Amino acid sequence: MRIVLITTEAVPFAKTGGLADVCGALPIRLARRGHQCTVFMPAFRQIHSAGLPIQSTDISFAVPIGDHVIGGRLLVSKLPESDVTVYFLDQPQYFNRPALYGDGHGDYRDNCERFAFFCRGALHAIDRLDLQPEIVHCNDWQTGLIPAYVRTGLEHHRWMPQAATVMTIHNLAYQGRFWHWDMLLTGLDWTYFNPAGMEFYGHLNLLKTGIVFADAISTVSPQYAREIQTSEHGCGLEGVLANRHRDLTGIINGVDSSHWNPRTDRLLLANYDQDNWAEGKGVNRRSVRAEFGLPDDPNIPMIGLIGRLAEQKGWDLILAAMHRLLEEQRPLQWVILGTGDSHYQEELQRLADHYPGVLGLRLGFSNELAHRIEAASDIFLMPSRYEPCGLNQLYSLMYGAVPVVHPTGGLFDTVVNATPESIAAGTATGFYLPEYSSAGLIDALWRAALVRWDDWATWQQIVRTGMQQDFSWRRSAQLYEHLYTETIEKKRARVAAPAPRPPRA
Numbered sequence: 001m002r003i004v005l006i007t008t009e010a011v012p013f014a015k016t017g018g019l020a021d022v023c024g025a026l027p028i029r030l031a032r033r034g035h036q037c038t039v040f041m042p043a044f045r046q047i048h049s050a051g052l053p054i055q056s057t058d059i060s061f062a063v064p065i066g067d068h069v070i071g072g073r074l075l076v077s078k079l080p081e082s083d084v085t086v087y088f089l090d091q092p093q094y095f096n097r098p099a100l101y102g103d104g105h106g107d108y109r110d111n112c113e114r115f116a117f118f119c120r121g122a123l124h125a126i127d128r129l130d131l132q133p134e135i136v137h138c139n140d141w142q143t144g145l146i147p148a149y150v151r152t153g154l155e156h157h158r159w160m161p162q163a164a165t166v167m168t169i170h171n172l173a174y175q176g177r178f179w180h181w182d183m184l185l186t187g188l189d190w191t192y193f194n195p196a197g198m199e200f201y202g203h204l205n206l207l208k209t210g211i212v213f214a215d216a217i218s219t220v221s222p223q224y225a226r227e228i229q230t231s232e233h234g235c236g237l238e239g240v241l242a243n244r245h246r247d248l249t250g251i252i253n254g255v256d257s258s259h260w261n262p263r264t265d266r267l268l269l270a271n272y273d274q275d276n277w278a279e280g281k282g283v284n285r286r287s288v289r290a291e292f293g294l295p296d297d298p299n300i301p302m303i304g305l306i307g308r309l310a311e312q313k314g315w316d317l318i319l320a321a322m323h324r325l326l327e328e329q330r331p332l333q334w335v336i337l338g339t340g341d342s343h344y345q346e347e348l349q350r351l352a353d354h355y356p357g358v359l360g361l362r363l364g365f366s367n368e369l370a371h372r373i374e375a376a377s378d379i380f381l382m383p384s385r386y387e388p389c390g391l392n393q394l395y396s397l398m399y400g401a402v403p404v405v406h407p408t409g410g411l412f413d414t415v416v417n418a419t420p421e422s423i424a425a426g427t428a429t430g431f432y433l434p435e436y437s438s439a440g441l442i443d444a445l446w447r448a449a450l451v452r453w454d455d456w457a458t459w460q461q462i463v464r465t466g467m468q469q470d471f472s473w474r475r476s477a478q479l480y481e482h483l484y485t486e487t488i489e490k491k492r493a494r495v496a497a498p499a500p501r502p503p504r505a
Helices: 018-032 045-049 111-129 145-152 180-186 206-213 222-227 238-243 277-292 315-327 342-354 367-376 392-399 409-414 420-425 438-454 456-467 473-496
Strands: 002-006 036-042 055-065 068-078 085-090 135-139 164-169 203-205 216-219 248-250 302-309 333-340 359-363 379-382 402-405
Touching: 002 018, 002 111, 018 036, 018 135, 018 473, 036 111, 055 111, 068 111, 085 111, 111 145, 111 180, 135 145, 135 473, 145 164, 145 206, 164 206, 164 473, 180 203, 203 206, 206 238, 216 222, 216 473, 222 248, 222 409, 277 302, 277 333, 277 359, 277 367, 277 456, 302 342, 302 367, 302 392, 315 342, 315 438, 333 342, 333 367, 342 359, 367 392, 379 392, 379 438, 392 402, 392 409, 392 456, 402 438, 402 456, 420 456, 438 456
Parallel strands: 002 036, 002 135, 036 085, 135 164, 164 216, 216 248, 302 333, 302 379, 333 359, 379 402
Antiparallel strands: 055 068, 068 085
């Protein structure tokens, strides 16, 4: 297949979240399966810090934005250790900024204009490069206009009638909502600005646009695909998604095993696998304890937490539970690495100052320390309020840190709750919160600790079962390949027997 993937993030060029991990790894895996993959990104300032050569091309283009025409050019590089070409749309007025989407004052006010330019520019570049894609894979709201452009035939690029579009939702909470007059920037006819199309309660919604016009929709776990069709998790788009449920698929993100693998991880003090995990984790645990000033007591479980300090990640529950468990002097150790909301940071610092030798805290982010904490922890705590996919629970399973999770989204899909039945069947890999509350968190965490203390054989089985799971990109790429094939077939059938045009007023 000829696949074009359009994104604003891909490691190592630009990253703010899991989108970058997906778009940096999936094209490489698809290329290894024999497909022609090309990636398009904005030429953000950050791409020049990736340590990879970025070259100029002789390709330029001009895009109408409102009543102006904005010029741009293409830069080119490759994803590391691959033949996957990455083209960057260079327009310094839009993309040569300190951050990708906003600054300390909030989102950039011209984000609709910036990404309308990116979407239309990408279509021009595809045409100029004569890529003739069969699949155009769009990611998140910043690319949401592309399915509309392809479906409506804007610009009349000759490749459009045969190209099928896939719209992937990485986090439905971020939708790209703008005032209605920004519709003029898109170049699309006002008749598409209606409740069945691009309009959302009087505003322009770019993610909704992508959902409405794409040939297929995917998101990053099967459970999240179900959840976003409900009022609890649909963020106002549950009806739109429910109407397209036949075209909606959930595919779990993969893990880049060249970076995350306890057998080969160069950031660890000792490597290990499912046969010698206890010894390997013991070496790494002693090192992390020494670094954080924690006593080296093999009977005290270490609880690891890594990531963004935000309400979505359950930090209101975590802090309430920590206060109680620390006050009761329960035999647990905590190691936390993260940054985020200031009130969470301040409260964690107060707890760390009050409970030295029990709570180790690093406010910030360190890739090396993240690997070492996963390798050291007995238990990994991840009680997210919602979690489209999640990666840390996958790292934890691979590294033998038993996840304690709220069963939502990708956490539900990737962690099997330790019940008498799943333990007997040998399928248990972690522990679920029985309810989303601090009491539920304490219950699940204490159940895990009791199994570790009182039933070592069962704990060993849970650890090994988790380490045996396959969350590689090989598996995920096969599922995307199937989705692409199915979507192309549907598009060809529709072209052969034209369906009604997309919704207009």
